[in-house]
Amino acid sequence: MDLTLFVWRQKGPADKGRLEELPAAGISPDMSFLEMLDLVNEELIRKGKEPIAFDHDCREGICGMCSQVINGIPHGPQKKTTVCQLHMRNFRDGDTIYIEPWKARAFPVIKDLIVDRSSLDRIIQSGGYVSVHTGGVPDANTVLISKEEADTAMDAAECIGCGACVAACPNGSAMLFTGAKVSHLAALPQGRIEAARRVCMMTAAMLKEGFGNCSNHYECEAVCPKGIKAKFIATLNREYIKAIPGELIKVRGKSGSD
Amino acid sequence: MILDGKCPTGPLAEKWDKRRQDLKLVNPANKRKYKILVVGTGLAGASAAATLGELGYQVEAFCFQDSPRRGHSIAAQGGINAAKNYPSDGDSIFRLFYDTIKGGDFRSREANVYRLATLSNNIIDQCVAQGVPLARDYAGYLDNRSFGGAQVSRTFYARGQTGQQLLLGAYAALSRQVKAGTVRLFPRTEMLDLVLINNEAKGITIRDLVTGKISSHAADAVCLCTGGYANVFYLSTNAMGSNVTAAYRAYKKGALFANPCFTQIHPTCIPVTGDHQSKLTLMSESLRNDGRVWVPKTGADARHLKDIPEEERDYFLERKYPGFGNLAPRDIASRAAKEVCDEGRGVGPGGRGVYLDFSNAIGRLGREKIAERYGNLFEMYEKITAENAYEQPMRIYPAPHYTMGGLWVDYNLQSTIPGLFVLGEANFSDHGANRLGASALMQGLADGYFIIPSTIADYLARTVPGQASAEQPEFQKSQEQVETMAQKLLSIKGKKTANDFHRDLGRIMWENVGMARSRESLNRALKLIPELRAEFWENVRIPGSRSELNQELEKAGRVADFLDFAELMALDALHREESCGGHFRIEHQMPDGEARRDDDHFSYAAAWEFKGPDSNPELHKEPLVFENIQLATRSYK
Ligand SMILES: Cc1cc2nc3c(=O)[nH]c(=O)nc-3n(C[C@H](O)[C@H](O)[C@H](O)COP(=O)(O)OP(=O)(O)OC[C@H]3O[C@@H](n4cnc5c(N)ncnc54)[C@H](O)[C@@H]3O)c2cc1C
Ligand code: SF4
Ligand code: FES
Numbered sequence: 010m011d012l013t014l015f016v017w018r019q020k021g022p023a024d025k026g027r028l029e030e031l032p033a034a035g036i037s038p039d040m041s042f043l044e045m046l047d048l049v050n051e052e053l054i055r056k057g058k059e060p061i062a063f064d065h066d067c068r069e070g071i072c073g074m075c076s077q078v079i080n081g082i083p084h085g086p087q088k089k090t091t092v093c094q095l096h097m098r099n100f101r102d103g104d105t106i107y108i109e110p111w112k113a114r115a116f117p118v119i120k121d122l123i124v125d126r127s128s129l130d131r132i133i134q135s136g137g138y139v140s141v142h143t144g145g146v147p148d149a150n151t152v153l154i155s156k157e158e159a160d161t162a163m164d165a166a167e168c169i170g171c172g173a174c175v176a177a178c179p180n181g182s183a184m185l186f187t188g189a190k191v192s193h194l195a196a197l198p199q200g201r202i203e204a205a206r207r208v209c210m211m212t213a214a215m216l217k218e219g220f221g222n223c224s225n226h227y228e229c230e231a232v233c234p235k236g237i238k239a240k241f242i243a244t245l246n247r248e249y250i251k252a253i254p255g256e257l258i259k260v261r262g263k264s265g266s267d
Numbered sequence: 268m269i270l271d272g273k274c275p276t277g278p279l280a281e282k283w284d285k286r287r288q289d290l291k292l293v294n295p296a297n298k299r300k301y302k303i304l305v306v307g308t309g310l311a312g313a314s315a316a317a318t319l320g321e322l323g324y325q326v327e328a329f330c331f332q333d334s335p336r337r338g339h340s341i342a343a344q345g346g347i348n349a350a351k352n353y354p355s356d357g358d359s360i361f362r363l364f365y366d367t368i369k370g371g372d373f374r375s376r377e378a379n380v381y382r383l384a385t386l387s388n389n390i391i392d393q394c395v396a397q398g399v400p401l402a403r404d405y406a407g408y409l410d411n412r413s414f415g416g417a418q419v420s421r422t423f424y425a426r427g428q429t430g431q432q433l434l435l436g437a438y439a440a441l442s443r444q445v446k447a448g449t450v451r452l453f454p455r456t457e458m459l460d461l462v463l464i465n466n467e468a469k470g471i472t473i474r475d476l477v478t479g480k481i482s483s484h485a486a487d488a489v490c491l492c493t494g495g496y497a498n499v500f501y502l503s504t505n506a507m508g509s510n511v512t513a514a515y516r517a518y519k520k521g522a523l524f525a526n527p528c529f530t531q532i533h534p535t536c537i538p539v540t541g542d543h544q545s546k547l548t549l550m551s552e553s554l555r556n557d558g559r560v561w562v563p564k565t566g567a568d569a570r571h572l573k574d575i576p577e578e579e580r581d582y583f584l585e586r587k588y589p590g591f592g593n594l595a596p597r598d599i600a601s602r603a604a605k606e607v608c609d610e611g612r613g614v615g616p617g618g619r620g621v622y623l624d625f626s627n628a629i630g631r632l633g634r635e636k637i638a639e640r641y642g643n644l645f646e647m648y649e650k651i652t653a654e655n656a657y658e659q660p661m662r663i664y665p666a667p668h669y670t671m672g673g674l675w676v677d678y679n680l681q682s683t684i685p686g687l688f689v690l691g692e693a694n695f696s697d698h699g700a701n702r703l704g705a706s707a708l709m710q711g712l713a714d715g716y717f718i719i720p721s722t723i724a725d726y727l728a729r730t731v732p733g734q735a736s737a738e739q740p741e742f743q744k745s746q747e748q749v750e751t752m753a754q755k756l757l758s759i760k761g762k763k764t765a766n767d768f769h770r771d772l773g774r775i776m777w778e779n780v781g782m783a784r785s786r787e788s789l790n791r792a793l794k795l796i797p798e799l800r801a802e803f804w805e806n807v808r809i810p811g812s813r814s815e816l817n818q819e820l821e822k823a824g825r826v827a828d829f830l831d832f833a834e835l836m837a838l839d840a841l842h843r844e845e846s847c848g849g850h851f852r853i854e855h856q857m858p859d860g861e862a863r864r865d866d867d868h869f870s871y872a873a874a875w876e877f878k879g880p881d882s883n884p885e886l887h888k889e890p891l892v893f894e895n896i897q898l899a900t901r902s903y904k
Contacts, residue, residue, distance in 0.1 A: 021815070039540045039653075047545055047766070054764045054819065059810050062818055064333065066506040068546045071431060072337040090650065098653055119477055120816045127454065130334050134446045138439035139398045143318040143716050144389070146396035150353065153407030162400035163426060166435065170336055193400065200398045 010036040010102040014049065016061055017109040019118050026118065028107070031061075038098035042085065043068060043075065045097055046108075061108075062121040070094040070234060073169030076176070077122050078109040083173035083232045091171065091234040111176035115183065115219045126172050128218040129186060136210030137190045139199050158196050165193035165244075167235045174229035174237070180221030185229040187211050188245035189237050195248055205252035212249055270523070270874055270889035273677040274378035279895045280360075283382045286678065287721050291728035298323035300732040302486040303723065304471055305329070306458045306513055309338030310430070310708060311691025312492030313437035314715025320444030322720055327484055328441065329453045331476060331508055331821075336438045339494055339506040340711060343430025344551060346412065346422035347708040349387035354411050358419040360384045365896060367706060370596075371671070371699020372848040372864060373898050374526070374872070376891060378678060379696050383706075386713040391423055393716055397436040401425050422705045427551070427643060433708055437715070457821065459752075460745045461489065461517045461687065462735075468687035469735035472745040474753075476821065479814040481749050483742040485735035488686045488723055491517060492715070495670035495692040497530060499829045499836065500781070501773020503667040504536060504549040510825040511832045514674050514693050518835075522674050522682040523874035523887060525695035527832070528840035529671035531702055531849045532782050534600040536666035537651050538620035542770075547666040548651060550644055552704060555593045557628040557637065558661065560584050560604070562612040562621050572622075572659055583607055583621075587860075590904050598701055598849055598862075601665035605782050608664070615662040622660035629657065665782060669707060671698040671849065672839075675874040675889070679722035680714060683874075686730070688723060690714035695872065700848025753813045756823050761806030765823040768803045772826070772833060775799065780837050785853045789841040793834060800830040835875060835884060842886065845869045859904075866898055 012033040019026030033049050040048070043065050050060035066074040070091040077092045079085035085095045100106065108122065116124040154162075166189070174185035191208050194200030200207075223242050230239040275282040275289070293301065301324050305316040308330040316328040330338060350363040364384040368375060391409070395401060401423050402410040411420040425432035444450040453473070460472040462483060470485040496511035497503040518524045535550045561580045583603055585592045595603070604621045607613065614620050629637050634657055638645070645656045652662070673695040680688045680696070691711040698706065736742075779792035803826070811817040846855045846862035847869070855863045871888040878884055 037541060037543060040543050041545075044543050044545050048543060051764050051766060054808055054810055055762070057808075057810065060819060062816060066332055066337055066508050067339065067342045068507055069342055069548055071428070072332070072339075072341050072506065074332060074337050094650055096650065096653070123816070126333055130336070130442070130452075130454075133336075133439065134442040136446075138443045139396065140443060141393075141396045141440075142321055143314075143393060143440070143720070146392045149351075149392045149395035149401075150408050152395070154403050155407050156403050156405050159400050159403040162398070163402075163432075166400050166425075166432060167428065169341075169431075170334065194398050197398050197400065199396055 010038065010097065010100065012036060012100065012103070013105045015105065015107045016121070018061070018121055021120055022117055036097050038096070040097045041068065041093055042079070042095040042097065043093050062123050064123050065093055068093040071169060073171035076111050076124065076126075076171060076173070078111065078176060080107050083111065083176040084171075084234050089234055089236050111172055113172075113175045113181040113220075115181060116172060116175065128220070129170055129172060129183065131218060132183065132187055132211055132214045133190065135214035136203070136207040137194070139194060140203060141199070152198050154197060162193050162196040165189045165196065165237065165241050168237050169235055171234060173232045173234060175220065177228040177232040178221065179226055179228065180224060182223045182229070183215050183218070183220040184223040184242045184245060185233065185237055185239065187215055188241035191248055192241040192244040195244065204248060205255050208245065208248040208252050268887050270675065270872070270887050271677065272376055272378070272889055273679060274376065275678070279377065279381050282378050283385060290721055290725040293724045293728050295323060297732070299325060301325065301488075301727050302327065302733070303488050303490060304484055304486045305490045305492060306471065307338065307492035307494060307691070307693070308335030308438070308441065309340035309492060309494055309691060310434055310437055310711035311693070311715045312490070313338065313434065313441045314712050315490055315492060315690055315719050316450050317437060317440035317444050318716050318720050319723070320441075320447070320449035323449065326444070326450040327453060327486070328450055329456045329458055329473065331455065331457045333454050335441055335452060335454065336435060338434060339509050340434045340708070341431045342506060343708055344427045344549070346424035346429045346705045347390070347433065348421050348705040349391045349423060349709070350384055350421060351388055351391060353409060354420045356419045358421050362419065363387060363421065367697070367703055368699065368896060369899065369901065370703040371701050372901060373699065373866070373870070373893065374529070374847055374891065375697055375699035376678075377893055377895055382718070383697050383710055383713050386717050387709050389717060390709060390712045394433055394436050397439060399425065399432050399436040401432070430708060433712065437712070458493075458513045459516065459749045459824065461520045462742050462745045463520055463684065464735050464739060464741050466521070467685045470737065470742060472742065472749050474749070477816050479812070479817060481746050483737040483746060485737045485739070485742065487727060487730055487732055487735070488688065490688045490690055490719060490723070491674065491693050492690045493693045495673070496829075496832065497667040497670050499772070499833055500667040500776050501769050502539060502544060502547050504533060504547055507546060510828065512825050512828045515828040515832050517674060517682070517684070517687060519877050520684065521877065522684045522687055522689075523876050524672070524835060525675035525872050525874040526672040526700070526839065527836040527875070528780070528843060528850050529700050529848060530667060531597065531669040531671065532601040532665045533668035534597055534604060534665045535623070535663045537648065538615055538662050538664035540616055548647070549666070549668065550648065550661070550663060552597070554623060554641060554644060554661075555600075557640070558593065558623040558625050559627055560593050560621055560623055562607045562614055564612075566611045581607070581612070588904060598851070602782050602851060604665055620662035620664045623663045624660035625656065626660070669702050671695065671700060671702055675872065679725065680718055681722065681726065686726060688719060690719060700850055752824070753820060756807065756820060756827070757809050757813060759805065759807050759809070761808045763806050763808060765807055765809065765819060765826045768799065768807060769822075769826045769829065771799055772796070772830060776833055776836075780833070780840055783851045783853050784840050786841065789837050792837040793841070796830065796834045796837065803827065803830055838884070839873055839875065843869055843873065861902065864900070
């Protein structure tokens, strides 16, 4: 197949960036989208030009590193598929393809298609964990967890932290990502104890990082490569509302003594 | 030099406790005076950094991805072993220990493997406490499955994403320490050199992958948790970034490299479709429970699959291993597949594939049952190959997967350089010549959560904190060397890309140092590798500069190390005149084609010492002593 690509080129955060037209010739339908870009890059290098910078690692759809907006859709046209698992047979000979980086205020562009997603890490650092020390924990079977709860936790825990949900959201909201983590831990007895605190910390962190709020566009669910359900945003909201009174009392109670 | 593994004496089951009694402790108030560098944030690194931070040390953790959550461990699918014996099917710590040692063809250390089996149980408890959603049954108890030929169900799992969930658990623990201020994270950072002061590991030199800036970090000890080197074959099941750089550069600074030739080739991967291919995808081994492996009896067959009658198909695993059939172990099944393809009977593009046929099973059990068992794998297969495996057989082929070799460490996980500790796949310690399924995750977490916190304290307790500083001449010199290498790479301005060389190296390695090696093929590799390396240093082309994000420069540095390391791997394979586990020398086989191990001459870990760029490395041997088990032959007929 022969294709015409329009690729976002941006030297660095300070550069304005523009779309560059690049031909991609002799593409096999068996290639993954990233392998197609590898080929284009090898050509560019041989011609003494700069290859397109893009993020990737596992190329198996699991690390969450790859991140490209293809023809306006984060991770491209195929449902529940990361860019690295998208194959060229989904395109036709002669197609024109637009490739851009994730676009969101909280994800500054580093170069070309690479953006900085460390804001997602900071959301987790704010409280997306169970505060357990290593060692001295009870036998794993002493806390029983029903299969339904374990499955719900797992449905949420499958999030790969790619950020496509943010990129697809008109508000640049990270609520699917955060909702997934909050729901995962809130579904388990080990995570319940800190649930109220966790949801407040993580919500505050989202705001601080410049992510927007959910206004029910469902674009996140539509592009999520792991099929994370928007119902977890509802769980996030519910956990938040549940948490507020308790947390407020705690804060009030504290302000006297602190 | 006789290498001493420093295993404690006394009864096997008491060795680790005994060692922990003997190890020195660091006073809690003093812990924060010590700084530890953890390179790598896969399972081994993330668990180590989190736990060391929690104990109160100052930790700095580095990885080349944009987030520690993306370490290659994330890709592990199958599960993690533990000797919990929850299903009450006769499992025990001793049995897990024995299976692991035997699976490794008796080329690992007894004491280490026993400790691993013991700690496996703590790992499951720890992960569950962190909220890792391991599979549960309807009564709420943890669920197990069997894996990798074991006769007991000891594998814990989280759907097909066990590695992901375990890593997210360790990453969460790490994130908690970041918030607590004990761990500082350095993502998008690559370690390019190890720095020694008075022959002890006291820091690293790094490149900031965004700005290109080279700088150094000084500390009181360094932990390398940088994963395996299967990408020396170019195509492998590993993530694209997996590399040997950190380990190889530590080797150049004096850390011995043990058993580099022990690599595992996994039999059930999706075959290569063409030169464009950048990696190989693993299909779970469980498929061989129901799929039958075959190729046409006579060479390439132009007929449609369905027109090849039963009597013209060669079910070669069932024919050769009537006892185990399609379930023959990884090394055996892999070799058999390569053989039939080498005979020109391989199927699919390029003739590098064999059929994995479910038509019998579908006939017997119905399509629905098969979909229930393997549906997600069939989907993944279809995404990659555009073939429907319910309608026609899958095509599979072996692929490099895991490396049992790595930097040599003693029982305390310390390398031959004091202060340099090596954890997880980057060390050589627990798997011998072959790794059983579901045991790498176990090892990474045992090393990180439970072993290193005790053993590193012993080293630190004998060290005055804060003696190294990045201003010292050793660090300056290291930075200069790193800068010079980058400058040199950029100045070549040749005609071939780093990837071209990596692909060429992969071909040499796969053909000559792959599943079956011979004196002849290894000598060929030892001739071809230096030639390719020489060409690399004259003809590689790297665009851009070093003071910016430059992925080609990153790649070229890693390829340069693979080109050096490949030679060491071939040399090790050449010297080991026996067949064991993943190392099969065709000169050493039984009349029936099975591997012939030579315990009298090769019951040792081969550890290589770097002797300078133009000299051969020197071989040191750590004899393996078995006090508690009898060495036995592995047979699967
Ligand atoms: C597809 C697949 C499936 C698998 N399935 C299973 C399974 O089911 N069960 C099982 O037990 N095992 C499995 N394994 C094996 C297992 O996943 C690995 O052996 C294990 O995860 C390795 O963990 P690690 O922490 O040692 O290294 P890794 O997870 O590879 O982490 C390496 C880390 O080092 C960093 N790094 C490397 N070099 C540098 C450098 N120079 N500078 C800075 N950082 C660096 C990386 O950024 C990364 O963070 C599987 C492997 C593969 C490939
Ligand atoms: S919720 Fe989905 S789209 Fe968002 S980060 Fe997680 S996996 Fe990616
Ligand atoms: S590269 Fe890992 S998910 Fe795409």
